[in-house]
Amino acid sequence: MAQLTYRESVSLAIAQAMRRDPKVFFIGEDVGAAGGVFKATVGLLDEFGKERVMDAPISEQAILGAAMGAAMTGLRPIAEIMFSDFLAVCWDIIANQIAKTRYMSDGQINIPLVIRTANGGGSKFGAQHSQSLENWSMMIPGLKVVAPSCSSDVLGLMDASVKDPDPVIFYEHKSLYASKEQLENTNLSIPLGQANILHEGADITIIGLALMAQRSKKAAQILKEKHNINAKVIDLRTLVPLDLQTIKRSIIETGLVITVEENPRLCGWGAEISSLITEHCFSNLKGPVTRVTTPHVPLPSADILEDNTIPSVDLIINEVIKKVKGE
Amino acid sequence: MEDKLNDDIGEAKRLQLWEMMLKLRLVEKKAYDLFLQNLIKGTSHLALGQEAIAGAFGVALQEGDYTFCTYRGHAHTLARGSSIEGVLGELMGRQCGLMKGKGGSMHLTDVEKGVMGSYAIIGAHLTIANGTALASKYNKTKEVSVCFFGDGTTNIGAFHEALNMAKIWDLPIVFVCENNLYMEYTAISEVTAVEHPAADRASAYSLDKIIVDGNDADEMYRTAQTAIKKARDGHGPSLIEAKTYRHSGHSRADPGKYRPDEEVKDWMENKDPIKNYRQKLLEFNIDEKTITGIESKIQQQVEEATNISKNSPIPDIKEIYTDVWADGGYKWHN
Ligand SMILES: Cc1ncc(C[n+]2csc(CCOP(=O)(O)OP(=O)(O)O)c2C)c(N)n1
Ligand SMILES: [Mg+2]
Numbered sequence: 145m146a147q148l149t150y151r152e153s154v155s156l157a158i159a160q161a162m163r164r165d166p167k168v169f170f171i172g173e174d175v176g177a178a179g180g181v182f183k184a185t186v187g188l189l190d191e192f193g194k195e196r197v198m199d200a201p202i203s204e205q206a207i208l209g210a211a212m213g214a215a216m217t218g219l220r221p222i223a224e225i226m227f228s229d230f231l232a233v234c235w236d237i238i239a240n241q242i243a244k245t246r247y248m249s250d251g252q253i254n255i256p257l258v259i260r261t262a263n264g265g266g267s268k269f270g271a272q273h274s275q276s277l278e279n280w281s282m283m284i285p286g287l288k289v290v291a292p293s294c295s296s297d298v299l300g301l302m303d304a305s306v307k308d309p310d311p312v313i314f315y316e317h318k319s320l321y322a323s324k325e326q327l328e329n330t331n332l333s334i335p336l337g338q339a340n341i342l343h344e345g346a347d348i349t350i351i352g353l354a355l356m357a358q359r360s361k362k363a364a365q366i367l368k369e370k371h372n373i374n375a376k377v378i379d380l381r382t383l384v385p386l387d388l389q390t391i392k393r394s395i396i397e398t399g400l401v402i403t404v405e406e407n408p409r410l411c412g413w414g415a416e417i418s419s420l421i422t423e424h425c426f427s428n429l430k431g432p433v434t435r436v437t438t439p440h441v442p443l444p445s446a447d448i449l450e451d452n453t454i455p456s457v458d459l460i461i462n463e464v465i466k467k468v469k470g471e
Numbered sequence: 472m473e474d475k476l477n478d479d480i481g482e483a484k485r486l487q488l489w490e491m492m493l494k495l496r497l498v499e500k501k502a503y504d505l506f507l508q509n510l511i512k513g514t515s516h517l518a519l520g521q522e523a524i525a526g527a528f529g530v531a532l533q534e535g536d537y538t539f540c541t542y543r544g545h546a547h548t549l550a551r552g553s554s555i556e557g558v559l560g561e562l563m564g565r566q567c568g569l570m571k572g573k574g575g576s577m578h579l580t581d582v583e584k585g586v587m588g589s590y591a592i593i594g595a596h597l598t599i600a601n602g603t604a605l606a607s608k609y610n611k612t613k614e615v616s617v618c619f620f621g622d623g624t625t626n627i628g629a630f631h632e633a634l635n636m637a638k639i640w641d642l643p644i645v646f647v648c649e650n651n652l653y654m655e656y657t658a659i660s661e662v663t664a665v666e667h668p669a670a671d672r673a674s675a676y677s678l679d680k681i682i683v684d685g686n687d688a689d690e691m692y693r694t695a696q697t698a699i700k701k702a703r704d705g706h707g708p709s710l711i712e713a714k715t716y717r718h719s720g721h722s723r724a725d726p727g728k729y730r731p732d733e734e735v736k737d738w739m740e741n742k743d744p745i746k747n748y749r750q751k752l753l754e755f756n757i758d759e760k761t762i763t764g765i766e767s768k769i770q771q772q773v774e775e776a777t778n779i780s781k782n783s784p785i786p787d788i789k790e791i792y793t794d795v796w797a798d799g800g801y802k803w804h805n
Binding site for chain 2: 169195198200201203205206208209210211212213214215216217218219236237240241245246247248249250251252253254256285286308309310337384385386387388389420
């Protein structure tokens with residue numbers, strides 16, 4: 145098998161789900177004929193036709209409402225919201241309707257749908273097209289939150305997300321679309337709630353997600369080569385459900401932990417992880433949890449400004465060195 | 472039995488409409504009594520005076536069809552055949568309630584009867600109802616989806632998004648605007664750019680302008696049948712504006728003082744759908760004994776259901792932790 149980009153693995157993952165299950169359909173803006181603004185859905189219309197690949201009007205509420213209603217009858221829609229920032233215009237449908245209907249109906253209604261969306265910075269698109277918004281959905285009971293960091297995870301986690309009986313928000317990172325991975329097999333399935341170890345080490349634990357997981361891995365490689373520090377990098381893959389056991393096991397070993405988030409500081413997912421760590425691993429800690437985040441600002445646009453706002457490999461390296469040296 | 476009224480509706484259907492409307496009225500009145508006895512907590516939005524709309528659709532729809540309504544949805548839920556104790560029990564927070572107390576008055580849901588939920592965020596359910604309609608089209612099955620909402624709802628974006636989508640995809644759906652002249656406490660005419668909040672918007676979505684007297688059960692039934700048939704035959708969506716009036720305030724807390732006395736009096740005395748329909752049945756020479764027989768039957772059903780609800784246990788507090796996820800639980804980490 146050849147190298148597969150993250151972008152190609154999105155369309156392949158959707159195609160595999162649609163080939164497997166006639167209940168799966170795909171709906172979004174500019175997703176069919178145009179193949180998506182990030183070209184992550186090229187070829188789907190040709191293979192599955194207009195009945196299963198629906199080009200929708202610019203109506204985010206209507207798109208997610210239709211997906212929800214269809215899911216309530218047992219279909220398994222995949223809906224695209226072009227940029228995660230646009231989740232704000234259909235947040236009622238997500239946070240009030242999709243997330244709560246199962247509970248309010250006393251389990252009469254299941255909503256097995258996937259909302260895919262392009263998330264995160266790195267493209268210099270400015271503050272309304274670059275946000276990292278996993279924490280928005282993480283705080284709502286009833287939503288599962290997935291954020292793959294590589295092609296194989298896109299394939300495996302999409303498979304599990306489409307098969308999952310609950311609603312899943314699937315955050316694809318814009319800066320990873322061009323990344324490549326050599327794959328022997330594309331028929332992958334990765335259970336939701338199973339973190340991945342990207343780098344082994346017993347000196348410190350680095351916890352990341354999506355692009356930040358990949359940057360943490362790179363940082364760990366450099367830390368090992370140049371600084372003789374062995375960091376364990378945990379790619380959470382999913383925030384809900386969360387693989388707390390993998391985090392705990394690593395902290396018992398290292399006693400030191402850094403979370404690396406792409407979102408602004410306040411109420412980022414690292415805060416919740418940090419609170420869980422103090423609750424569950426306090427006696428194993430050799431020092432406080434460090435949270436690396438963007439400063440608490442909207443994301444600026446210019447090259448130098450954006451690059452210095454989002455946590456970089458260098459920043460992660462520096463924070464790890466400080467932490468290990470006990471500074 | 473031979474049908475004395477040899478017209479398009481006939482005696483049997485009219486008696487069905489009568490029984491239906493009466494049930495909606497008497498249960499709603501009972502809900503009000505139970506409030507006053509403090510057996511129902513929280514808020515509640517009564518549909519007293521609007522029974523002909525939900526009632527006519529309840530009679531016209533088939534098993535398997537989907538309905539979506541609002542927080543003012545006790546009537547719409549009962550109209551699909553949900554049990555009275557299921558509704559009253561839910562309002563009272565009892566185990567016999569449709570959702571065992573987890574949803575409450577504003578979220579009545581009974582999937583088995585096609586009641587796909589009651590929605591309390593204005594406009595949302597129009598978009599969701601498109602989804603069940605889309606599913607029928609996708610699966611090439613014949614269910615019709617019906618979505619009820621108020622006049623105030625025509626001014627939120629979701630209304631417009633939903634109508635456009637329903638039309639471009641020719642979905643088998645009927646949108647029913649119950650124009651009771653007021654949103655919460657403000658007259659709809661004061662905040663709307665057109666005279667008929669739904670019907671005057673229809674042309675923007677290539678839909679017919681349909682306005683109907685929502686307090687005339689026969690007219691409502693005819694309109695419902697036509698729109699449902701159109702959807703079922705694959706000819707796409709309809710938007711109906713049904714003129715009506717609520718007899719009580721917007722919600723439990725609202726005495727409705729913003730409405731002129733004469734207006735309220737006129738609607739209560741001259742345009743009450745139930746009073747007028749009873750008169751109509753008599754004019755059709757339907758035996759008064761039959762009419763009163765139905766009345767006492769429903770009254771008895773409501774009393775029985777009230778007793779069942781009162782005697783039903785309150786939910787176990789363990790219910791708090793159930794059914795967030797399809798596995799039945801609420802855990803979010805391992
Ligand atoms: C998005 C949103 N905005 C405001 C409200 C508060 N609210 C509840 S009912 C209501 C009035 C709705 O009027 P209408 O659509 O005419 O329905 P009616 O209550 O008359 O049946 C309002 C403003 C809400 N529930 N949701
Ligand atoms: Mg109104």
